[in-house]
Amino acid sequence: MDAFEKDRHFMRLAIEEAKKAGAIGEVPIGAVIVCNDEVIAAAHNLRETTQNAVTHAELMAIQEACQKVGSWRLEDMTLYVTLEPCPMCSGAILQSRIPRVVYGARDPKAGAVDSLYQLLNDRRLNHECEVAEGVLSDECGMLLTTFFRELREKRKQVKAMERDQKL
């Protein structure tokens, strides 16, 4: 498997994680952390389930990886995530010294890797990452588009039901 296929392979696993989130009504975002071609952590967004503001996929995967290796330094690892990380998760990537990040779809509203900020490539900070974007981006983005479209439709149905009850 060449480097291109490897990135697609691990992004597919991140997509599987994202689907687990979607299946329980969470915004479908997933992440895996890979070390020596082996997945050592996998997580998906759980904000509504946990009611904990910091339970984004990346942040939980980073914590799982730290626990696995017994160190806050995640050297020689790659983080794969379906959506461009937000400021919090980009900051967590810097804190854990992960050297490489691969993400799927851009997040023009809150992305802090390329869109609104370039936190992973700021020479003033004490760590920089290699970043690859756009791996299976259509599939990653489609998960979100579909999720939000279905959510809007459900809301419309609920509103229609409420209106009918009032009549």
Added chain:
Amino acid sequence: MDAFEKDRHFMRLAIEEAKKAGAIGEVPIGAVIVCNDEVIAAAHNLRETTQNAVTHAELMAIQEACQKVGSWRLEDMTLYVTLEPCPMCSGAILQSRIPRVVYGARDPKAGAVDSLYQLLNDRRLNHECEVAEGVLSDECGMLLTTFFRELREKRKQVKAMERDQKL
């Protein structure tokens, strides 16, 4: 107690948290979260102890507060922290919708509230905070200065001992 004295009072509690970190060899940074004049979460930096990259004082206090109130939204709360939050913790503050942040000393190397970035006041993001800085900043900063000076002295002593053993 007027607003000025109230901020100093809660910052003193954050300083107490920071001292707990220093006492166990952690960089002395502390945070408390206050709701209706009551401390509902308190935490200090534990990165070395936990070997978990995300265990900064603010991030742990935010998680504790979410658990206490059973919600990822920390509305009507104030976070007090001895040092200007980093990108990760500033991002976590945005995620949890905390409306007000008070910090002690600036962090010119990694601060993301005023120094390197102004993450808490970016109209493009979906939340903005009221920020007050400089509350007991000398005391907050001195904790760090003293900690790092003592660390350098200890390292010097260890090096001298190693040199003596080689002779």
